[in-house]
Amino acid sequence: MATLELSLDENASALPARRGRRLGLLFWFAIGWMTLIFAVAIFANVLPLPSPTDMDMLERRASFSMEHWLGTDGLGRDELARLIYGARISLVVGLCAPIIGLTIGGALGMLAGYFRGRFESLVVGSMDVLLAFPPLILALAVTAYLGQSIFNLTCILGVLGIPAFMRVARASTLTLARREFVIAAQALGATHTRILLRELLPNVLLPLLAFFLLGVAVTIVVEGALSFLGLGVPPPISSWGSMIGEGRESLEVAPRLAFLPAIAMFLTVLSFNLVGDTLRALTDPRQGAL
Amino acid sequence: MSEAPLLSVENVAVELPTPRGNLRAVDRVNLTVGAGRTLGIVGESGCGKTMLSRAILQLLPKKAKLSGRVMFDGQDLLLLSPEKLRKLRGRSLAVVFQDPMTSLNPVLTIGTQLIETLQEHLELDQATATKRSVELLAAVGIPAPEQRLTQYPHQLSGGMRQRVAIAIALSCEPKLLIADEPTTALDVTIQAQILDLLAREQRRRHMAMILITHDLGVVAGRTDEVAVMYAGRVVERAPTPALFKKMRMPYTEALLAALPRIDAAPHTPLPAISGRPPDPTRPLKGCSFSPRCRYAVARCHSEKPDLAQAETPEHQYACFHPIESHVVVGV
Numbered sequence: 001m002a003t004l005e006l007s008l009d010e011n012a013s014a015l016p017a018r019r020g021r022r023l024g025l026l027f028w029f030a031i032g033w034m035t036l037i038f039a040v041a042i043f044a045n046v047l048p049l050p051s052p053t054d055m056d057m058l059e060r061r062a063s064f065s066m067e068h069w070l071g072t073d074g075l076g077r078d079e080l081a082r083l084i085y086g087a088r089i090s091l092v093v094g095l096c097a098p099i100i101g102l103t104i105g106g107a108l109g110m111l112a113g114y115f116r117g118r119f120e121s122l123v124v125g126s127m128d129v130l131l132a133f134p135p136l137i138l139a140l141a142v143t144a145y146l147g148q149s150i151f152n153l154t155c156i157l158g159v160l161g162i163p164a165f166m167r168v169a170r171a172s173t174l175t176l177a178r179r180e181f182v183i184a185a186q187a188l189g190a191t192h193t194r195i196l197l198r199e200l201l202p203n204v205l206l207p208l209l210a211f212f213l214l215g216v217a218v219t220i221v222v223e224g225a226l227s228f229l230g231l232g233v234p235p236p237i238s239s240w241g242s243m244i245g246e247g248r249e250s251l252e253v254a255p256r257l258a259f260l261p262a263i264a265m266f267l268t269v270l271s272f273n274l275v276g277d278t279l280r281a282l283t284d285p286r287q288g289a290l
Numbered sequence: 291m292s293e294a295p296l297l298s299v300e301n302v303a304v305e306l307p308t309p310r311g312n313l314r315a316v317d318r319v320n321l322t323v324g325a326g327r328t329l330g331i332v333g334e335s336g337c338g339k340t341m342l343s344r345a346i347l348q349l350l351p352k353k354a355k356l357s358g359r360v361m362f363d364g365q366d367l368l369l370l371s372p373e374k375l376r377k378l379r380g381r382s383l384a385v386v387f388q389d390p391m392t393s394l395n396p397v398l399t400i401g402t403q404l405i406e407t408l409q410e411h412l413e414l415d416q417a418t419a420t421k422r423s424v425e426l427l428a429a430v431g432i433p434a435p436e437q438r439l440t441q442y443p444h445q446l447s448g449g450m451r452q453r454v455a456i457a458i459a460l461s462c463e464p465k466l467l468i469a470d471e472p473t474t475a476l477d478v479t480i481q482a483q484i485l486d487l488l489a490r491e492q493r494r495r496h497m498a499m500i501l502i503t504h505d506l507g508v509v510a511g512r513t514d515e516v517a518v519m520y521a522g523r524v525v526e527r528a529p530t531p532a533l534f535k536k537m538r539m540p541y542t543e544a545l546l547a548a549l550p551r552i553d554a555a556p557h558t559p560l561p562a563i564s565g566r567p568p569d570p571t572r573p574l575k576g577c578s579f580s581p582r583c584r585y586a587v588a589r590c591h592s593e594k595p596d597l598a599q600a601e602t603p604e605h606q607y608a609c610f611h612p613i614e615s616h617v618v619v620g621v
Contacts, residue, residue, distance in 0.1 A: 116352070180392040187347055188407055188458065189380030198406065202397040 027278050030271035037268055041087040052081040053236045063254075073246065073257050082238040083264055089232075089239035090265070093154050093223045098215035100158025101165045106208050108162070109169025114177050114196055124170075127163040135160050135222075139231055148234045153226065157219050168211050172204045213276030217269040224265055240265045294364065295322040296498050297346065297466055302358035304341050304350060304522075311571045315341040317522040318358070320597075323466065323515075326496045328489075330509030330530070332545065333519035336567060339502045342519070343468050346500075347385060348375055363465065381411050384464035386488075388471040390451035394443040400427075400454050401439030404461060411462045426457040430487055449480035453487065460491055466498045473508065485512060506546050510534060515604070518542045521567050521578035524597065528605040538600055538612035541579045577609070585611050 040047065063071045071079050108127075112120040139156050146152045176182065177200065185199050220240075226232045227241025235242075240261040247258030304316040316338045323329045331339050344350050346360055348367055360367040363382060367375065387393040395403060401423060408419040420439070427435035430453040443451055452472060459467060469488060473481035489512055492499050501513055509516050509530065516533050518526040518541065526539035537543050544563045551558075565582040568574050577583070580590040589610055597606045 180387050180389060181395045183349055184385070184387055184393045184455070184458075185395075186349055187379055187383075187385040189376045189378070189411065191376065194410070198398070199395050203395070206397075 023278060026274060030274040033267050033271045034275065037087050037264075038091065040084045041091050044081075044084050044088060047084070049081040049084065050078040052077060052085040052238055071254075071256065073243070079257070079260060082243060083240075083261060086238040086240045086243055086261060087264065087268075089150065089237060090220050090223060090241075090268070093150065093157060093239075094216045094220040096154045097157035097219045097223075098161055098165075098212050100155070101161025101215060102208060102212050104158075105162040105165025105167075106169045106204070109166040109171075110173045110196060110200060110204055112166070113170040113173025114192070114200065120170075123166065127166050130159075131163045139226055143231050148231065150233055150237075153223065153232055157222060160222075161215055161219065164215070165208065165211065168207055169204055172207050173200055176200055176203050207280070210276055210280035213272050213279065217272035217276070220265060220269055220272070294361075296325040296363060297321075297323040297500075298359075298361045299342075299346065300359040300361070302342070302345055302356070302360060304338070304345050305355040306341075306351065307353050307355075308571060313570045314522050314573060315354075315570065316345060317573075319519075319522075319524050321517055321524065321527075323498050323500060325465065325498055326492075327515070328492065328499045328501060328513040330513035330516040331500060331502045331519060332504065332506055332509055332516060334504055334545075334563075334567065336570075337519045338522040339504075339519055340470055341522075343385070343470050343500065343502055346468065347379065347383060380407065380464070381462045382465045383468070384459035384462070384466070385468040385470060386452070386455050386459045386472045389475045390443075390448060390455045391475065393455050394451060396443055399440055399442055400446070404439070404454070404458055407458055407461050422461070423457075426461055427454070429491070430454075430457045430460070431483070432457070448476050449484065452476060452480075452484055456484070456487065456491070460495070463495060464497060466500070467492070468500045468502070470502045471504070472501075474504070481508075488512075505549075506542075507549055518545070522570060523578065523608065524606075525579065525609070526607040527597070528600070528607075529602075532602065532605050538605070538607040539579075539609050540583050540585050540611075540613060543613055544582075585613075587611065 060072065060075065065071070073079055073082065108123050112123040138160070142156050143152060182195060182199055185195050190199070223232060223239065224241030224244065227239045228245040230242075230245065232241055233239050243261040244258050244265075247254075247256075247261070250257055299319055299321040302316060302319045303314065306313040306315055319338075319342060321329065321331075331342065333339050341350070341354075345356055346362075346367070348356075348360075348370075350356055356368065358368075362378070365378075367378075370378070394400075401420070404423040404426065405416070405419045408414050408422055409416070412419075414422065423439060424435045427438055432438055432450060432453050438446070438450075438454075443454070446454065452475075456472075467488075472488065473484050476484060485508065488499065488501075491497070501509060503509060513530050516526075516528060516530050517524045518533075518539060520541050526533070526537065526542050528537075533542070537546070541563075544561075547561045548563060550560060563582055568578050568581065574580070574591075574594075576589075576591040576593055577586070577595055580586040583590065587610075593610075595608045595610050597608045599606055600612070
């Protein structure tokens with residue numbers, strides 16, 4: 001009887017349950033674009049690029065040339081260099097802010113979902129307050145008091161992301177904490193810490209990471225909006241949002257100055273969304289054999 | 291039965307607050323299990339079997355109210371500190387759950403789950419723990435145990451998963467194993483294998499076991515004593531041979547009659563127990579089984595029978611009109 005079971009088992013595991021699903025061309029395009037953006041942003045210093053802040057008043061709004069591949073902006077600064085250095089800011093803020101949200105929100109959500117009771121009411125209540133507070137006003141207030149810097153911007157966007165991550169973490173913890181394997185772990189004498197870290201965290205991490213990628217996309221857009229409004233990074237530094245904002249002034253003369261950073265942002269956000277969606281579909285417990 | 295039993299459950303009651311009032315899931319239950327012995331707890335769904343096992347393990351839902359005394363190995367579990375209780379669980383008290391689909395963590399490999407339990411309780415190093423895990427998996431009849439360590443629960447069949455769950459439960463040599471419907475989620479051919487495995491490991495480790503099931507056929511050959519539960523109460527309790535030789539409680543009889551018989555003629559209708567168990571939030575004044583009992587008289591509806599003694603002190607039943615005739619059973 002045992003040998004029969006063994007042979008059946010091996011047949012079952014030989015069939016790839018997940019690899020069979022095609023990821024699609026679009027997914028690989030998105031991965032390709034993300035790799036490109038990350039590569040140029042990381043190696044911006046070593047790339048043979050003109051300085052993104054050097055002005056050339058004689059060559060203002062110059063069009064595409066061998067010297068300036070994507071032309072220059074209203075102050076004669078190289079557009080390609082500014083786009084690439086802008087990608088750095090957008091990516092740093094776009095990645096760091098959701099990491100803050102993921103860590104704090106994820107931890108709070110898991111604790112609230114696992115321990116329930118008063119702690120949960122407190123966490124959910126304070127998150128509701130944070131959600132109800134207009135985010136733009138908060139951003140305005142904080143930058144007015146603490147000044148404009150990349151660090152402050154990241155912190156604000158990170159804090160604003162906490163409630164969403166908390167909700168995702170709490171929702172999945174609530175359903176998982178009732179599953180028998182948690183009771184089984186308790187029956188085996190596991191501590192709360194162990195159950196949270198070893199039993200629940202690996203399960204909660206899948207939906208959290210998929211949500212994280214969507215969070216990156218949203219943060220890049222929000223950072224763009226804040227920079228467009230002049231609340232983002234302080235001037236000589238470029239970010240995609242501030243470039244769109246500056247390009248707005250010369251929309252009739254040189255529309256590319258606003259459109260180029262907009263396209264870069266659009267493609268990047270789309271890529272993060274596509275990858276996030278695909279990963280979420282892949283880790284969807286209804287499809288996997290969890 | 292002169293020495294103190296390994297586990298004694300005294301007057302244990304569990305109440306769960308619900309929006310419709312307090313639900314009495316377990317009602318003043320008294321049970322004992324001696325070292326190395328097997329107790330079967332039988333009853334239909336919702337009769338409080340699982341709640342009783344959770345009460346013994348002190349793993350009730352937070353809102354549940356527990357009263358009574360649970361003595362295990364000379365200690366009152368209800369008075370133990372959470373830390374001491376935690377150390378006791380797993381090492382002295384272990385449990386196997388009904389559904390191996392959900393009782394194993396879906397995102398951790400079999401090896402991780404087994405090795406970490408061993409490391410946690412026995413403070414073994416990685417290599418020793420891995421070696422022990424392979425031995426344990428081999429002991430519960432899993433072929434190619436080294437390969438299984440790197441597999442995830444969904445890659446194993448239901449029977450295999452239950453064997454893994456048993457291996458984890460046995461890993462720290464517990465004194466008492468609670469098997470909560472260990473075979474209900476499995477198909478019939480695997481059921482017998484799993485039950486035989488449990489019996490074999492029990493004998494080998496001289497471990498006491500509580501076998502919870504809804505199937506009288508399961509407890510028949512594999513337990514020393516049987517407690518039949520109905521609506522949160524123990525309604526009949528006897529050594530297994532005595533119970534099957536002469537059952538006194540009409541509910542036990544009805545439960546046994548509802549089992550399909552191999553020697554019955556084809557197309558014999560199964561005598562099902564009509565009606566449903568009483569609403570646990572509205573306890574009846576009389577015997578809980580009286581609305582469904584075919585022997586019930588007026589007194590059964592107005593007064594609750596206590597567990598009374600039959601011919602031998604070990605055989606107890608809660609009924610005013612116990613069955614007198616001998617029932618011949620073919621189980």
